[in-house]
């Protein structure tokens with residue numbers, strides 16, 4: 001993993017709860033982005049009370065787990081040495097408090113970018129559903145559509161002031177749904193998926209949102225026999241993640257062997273993810 005040290009250049013409120021942080025600096029000139037539709041990186045945050053971010057290569061291997069979270073690379077200009085990341089503000093966590101206090105000039109550390117998704121050009125239709133954390137990815141994907149291709153988008157936001165203008169060369173049918181609590185967001189995500197009337201022809205589903213909702217949609221698509229190159233369903237965050245972490249810490253080590261065996265035996269990424277899902281479900285995670 002490569003690390004890039006930059007500085008906050010600008011912070012703009014796109015909506016009351018969405019902050020666009022532009023970071024830049026010499027190290028970001030030539031930042032390599034993948035061009036995947038879901039391009040994302042890790043952002044590493046300072047520990048409480050510190051301003052400098054410790055990264056393993058410099059610290060000689062920290063024993064403390066990193067304060068890192070995953071964010072979409074919303075815009076990248078390697079020539080100018082700039083990257084934009086849009087942060088959705090919610091209660092708790094490390095990212096939101098950091099963003100609320102961030103000022104131009106603050107240090108910022110991000111990793112190189114990764115991605116998996118390529119929204120197919122040859123699909124007859126595309127369906128995207130995501131909550132506020134997935135709006136940066138949806139915005140990026142819509143910008144990367146070929147002119148004229150059809151996409152239906154359901155954006156789930158806590159209230160109407162969080163709706164964003166999402167530009168696209170595609171033929172986009174954008175709908176907003178209001179849901180604010182984690183339980184409401186999960187229900188809204190599942191409902192949007194179930195209520196979507198699939199047009200004729202080959203399609204593509206994309207889901208980014210609360211982990212249990214994304215997992216349940218992924219299972220439904222897999223058991224309906226939808227080929228793996230025709231969908232992507234990713235957990236972007238987890239409701240009550242502290243409780244999940246507690247349970248994982250208690251039994252995670254016991255799963256390592258099964259996960260390693262599944263990785264070895266899997267014929268592709270999707271069959272590995274199917275098996276991973278079974279392992280975690282068996283363990284009550």
Ligand SMILES: Cc1cc2nc3c(=O)[nH]c(=O)nc-3n(C[C@H](O)[C@H](O)[C@H](O)COP(=O)(O)OP(=O)(O)OC[C@H]3O[C@@H](n4cnc5c(N)ncnc54)[C@H](O)[C@@H]3O)c2cc1C
Nearest residue numbers: 070071072088092093094095133136236237238239240241
């Ligand atoms: C591929 C990918 C791309 C992503 N891109 C973006 C992006 O561009 N912008 C963005 O804002 N997020 C994005 N996310 C989601 C982001 O990584 C998570 O929301 C992350 O958990 C935020 O960390 P945190 O420190 O704010 O909260 P955490 O420490 O993870 O959680 C703290 C508490 O807040 C709760 N919580 C976490 N997220 C939410 C939420 N959205 N609503 C309500 N409660 C919540 C948790 O359950 C926990 O109780 C992306 C995730 C992935 C996997």
